[in-house]
Amino acid sequence: xxxxxxxxxxxxxxxxxxxxxxxxxxxASRSDFYTAGGSIGGMQNGFAFAGDYLSAGVFxxxxxxxxxxxxxxxxxxxxxxxxxxxxLFLIAERLRRLGRYTLTDVLCLQLHPVxxxxxxxxxxxxxxxxxxxxxxxxxxxxxxxxxGLSFGWSALLVGTLMTVYVVFGGMVATTWVQIIKAxxxxxxxxxxAFLTLLKFDFNLAGIFAVAIAKHPHHAAxxxxxxxxxxxxxxxxxxxxxxxxxxxxxxxxxxFFTVPNVKEARRSAYVATVIIGVFCLLMIVIGxxxxxxxxxxxxxxxxxxALNGGGNMASLYLAHALGGNVFLGAxxxxxxxxxxxxVSGLTLAAATTISHDxxxxxxxxxxxxxxxxxxxSRWAAFAFAAVSIALSTLFQHENVNILAAMxxxxxxxxxxxxxxxxxxxxxxxxxxxxxxxxxxxxSALAGIYVGPSVWVGILGHATPIFPYQYPTxxxxxxxxVVAIGLSLxxxxxxxxxxxxxxxx
Amino acid sequence: xxxxxxxxxxxxxxxxxDNPREDFIATAAVVAAYFLFMLLVGFAPALLTRPVTHxxxxxxxxxxxxxxxxxLVLAARTYTRRRNRAVDAAAATIEPTNGRRLP
Numbered sequence: 322x323x324x325x326x327x328x329x330x331x332x333x334x335x336x337x338x339x340x341x342x343x344x345x346x347x348x349a350s351r352s353d354f355y356t357a358g359g360s361i362g363g364m365q366n367g368f369a370f371a372g373d374y375l376s377a378g379v380f381x382x383x384x385x386x387x388x389x390x391x392x393x394x395x396x397x398x399x400x401x402x403x404x405x406x407x408x409l410f411l412i413a414e415r416l417r418r419l420g421r422y423t424l425t426d427v428l429c430l431q432l433h434p435v436x437x438x439x440x441x442x443x444x445x446x447x448x449x450x451x452x453x454x455x456x457x458x459x460x461x462x463x464x465x466x467x468x469g470l471s472f473g474w475s476a477l478l479v480g481t482l483m484t485v486y487v488v489f490g491g492m493v494a495t496t497w498v499q500i501i502k503a504x505x506x507x508x509x510x511x512x513x514a515f516l517t518l519l520k521f522d523f524n525l526a527g528i529f530a531v532a533i534a535k536h537p538h539h540a541a542x543x544x545x546x547x548x549x550x551x552x553x554x555x556x557x558x559x560x561x562x563x564x565x566x567x568x569x570x571x572x573x574x575x576f577f578t579v580p581n582v583k584e585a586r587r588s589a590y591v592a593t594v595i596i597g598v599f600c601l602l603m604i605v606i607g608x609x610x611x612x613x614x615x616x617x618x619x620x621x622x623x624x625x626a627l628n629g630g631g632n633m634a635s636l637y638l639a640h641a642l643g644g645n646v647f648l649g650a651x652x653x654x655x656x657x658x659x660x661x662x663v664s665g666l667t668l669a670a671a672t673t674i675s676h677d678x679x680x681x682x683x684x685x686x687x688x689x690x691x692x693x694x695x696x697s698r699w700a701a702f703a704f705a706a707v708s709i710a711l712s713t714l715f716q717h718e719n720v721n722i723l724a725a726m727x728x729x730x731x732x733x734x735x736x737x738x739x740x741x742x743x744x745x746x747x748x749x750x751x752x753x754x755x756x757x758x759x760x761x762x763s764a765l766a767g768i769y770v771g772p773s774v775w776v777g778i779l780g781h782a783t784p785i786f787p788y789q790y791p792t793x794x795x796x797x798x799x800x801v802v803a804i805g806l807s808l809x810x811x812x813x814x815x816x817x818x819x820x821x822x823x824x
Numbered sequence: 825x826x827x828x829x830x831x832x833x834x835x836x837x838x839x840x841x842d843n844p845r846e847d848f849i850a851t852a853a854v855v856a857a858y859f860l861f862m863l864l865v866g867f868a869p870a871l872l873t874r875p876v877t878h879x880x881x882x883x884x885x886x887x888x889x890x891x892x893x894x895x896l897v898l899a900a901r902t903y904t905r906r907r908n909r910a911v912d913a914a915a916a917t918i919e920p921t922n923g924r925r926l927p
Contacts, residue, residue, distance in 0.1 A: 392872075392873075392885055392886065395885075395886065396862075396889075399858075399889060399893060402893055403855075405896075406850070406851075406854045406899055406900045406903075407855070409903065409904065410850040410851045410854075410903060411847055411851055414907075525882075526881045526882055529881035529886075533881055540875075541873060543873055543875070543881070543882075543883035543885065544869050544870070544872040544873025544885045545865045545869040545872060545873070545885065546869075549866075551866055552863065552867050555862045555863065555865045555866030556859075556862060556863075556866060558862070559858065563855065563858065582911065583908045586903075586904045586908060587904060587908065589900070589904075590900045590901060590903075590904040593896060593897055593900040594897055594900070594901075597893050597894070597896060600893050601893060604890070
């Protein structure tokens with residue numbers, strides 16, 4: 322057991338639990354629980370936004386991608402930046418004006434609430450559970466490597482802690498856990514990039530030169546490689562990354578935690594800056610992993626692969642440059658990262674179940690705030706239990722597929738509805754539901770017959786659909802079906818324009 | 825953890841400056857920059873792999889990628905500053921209503 326890892330993690334745990342206790346005394350109302358009573362500042366919320374995106378998958382996964390393929394790591398990382406300006410320019414202000422707690426509230430302002438709530442809540446829960454399982458499986462693998470903890474114990478530890486944060490601290494605790502973790506992760510990235518530069522006398526081009534000399538693909542690592550091949554794959558990844566974040570429920574919810582539109586804008590801007598800076602730091606760290614680790618028998622085997630899997634690249638770099646103490650600190654931050662992200666997901670799921678389904682759909686808004694919060698807490702418990710069970714089931718699967726599914730479904734099922742309801746007066750309930758279902762089903766089907774599942778899991782020789790992300794087909798399909806059926810059903814079903822007039 | 829009290833959103837019909845044209849221009853700019861880069865990734869990977877200077881190690885792709893990242897951040901900064909300043913300017917013109925409803 323790494324003492325530095327344990328110490329860093331215990332400090333993180335102590336601070337976040339104190340905040341949770343503080344928050345539990347101050348979150349009495351529904352709006353406190355779901356959206357921190359709108360009391361979070363723009364700067365803080367920006368950090369929390371960045372924390373939502375900067376999962377362990379990003380820090381460890383992209384480090385691994387750089388190590389194996391170089392430039393492809395950058396392509397994936399840049400995809401994480403582009404979603405935020407889009408959220409800022411198109412979504413932030415409009416969502417703030419129309420909604421209170423969730424995206425579903427906004428859709429229901431203009432459409433028939435019953436079918437819309439059932440559909441968006443189901444799509445949101447699906448997105449959240451995919452994302453959740455991918456994070457839990459990553460946490461299990463990390464804990465196993467670092468502390469020798471078995472998968473079951475690790476899942477139980479993560480599950481218990483996130484439930485405590487959410488059930489007792491609601492959005493206030495969840496947000497502060499996210500802020501602290503984002504700041505820690507940024508600090509770790511800055512130190513790691515600094516140490517890498519220090520080793521090469523602050524000569525960035527020198528790092529690239531050594532990486533080119535050592536990597537088996539040599540100069541090819543400075544350009545697109547084996548992961549993103551051809552225009553179709555590039556466009557499909559691009560579309561998923563542009564539209565995915567705007568369809569993720571735990572991200573959209575965060576726009577309601579700030580007091581006004583100004584702070585909402587500022588928070589999306591701060592998130593863009595942090596994620597952009599992180600993307601630039603990862604260039605140094607990523608190529609640093611190639612330059613430092615390649616050929617070192619302490620970290621790679623005879624074939625040149627990293628011991629313990631590709632995700633260990635960033636962690637090994639920390640060990641090579643800062644010894645056991647720094648490795649411990651970085652590992653603990655990576656674990657805190659997972660914990661923070663799953664807490665955000667759990668809160669979003671609890672809100673979907675208690676607010677969108679129970680309160681507005683089943684009780685028609687007749688329950689008291691106390692009852693709704695109680696349901697929300699039970700929902701958090703249930704969601705945590707289901708996540709632990711599913712992640713145990715999927716612990717040996719490639720978790721990147723699950724994360725890809727979450728983004729694809731968000732970009733294909735939720736994003737088109739959000740855009741249409743905000744920008745087009747003609748959307749009808751029939752069109753929205755049909756378009757959403759078309760996007761959802763085609764996204765899942767596309768992943769099933771794509772390279773990850775059809776070839777990777779089912780063992781067929783060639784995929785029926787060529788790209789990892791089906792968004793290039795499924796998202797336009799959702800738009801076409803939603804618009805087409807809205808136009809066809811306009812006479813019978815009142816359109817958004819009529820509802821907007823009423824407001 | 826406590827924040828200074830900030831203004832809440834004004835109740836619905838009080839107009840905040842809404843400038844959809846600016847939103848679309850900003851969106852088009854960042855989407856164009858990003859997809860231009862992704863199209864080069866898709867269609868011209870060899871060009872992106874080429875070093876910027878002869879014999880150097882920094883590739884055209886990496887340089888362009890860094891420029892796109894910086895552009896996205898600067899676009900977000902410019903937009904946020906412009907729009908938030910517009911909110912302040914509009915708020916300054918609203919007279920205090922002493923609790924009476926605005927017409």
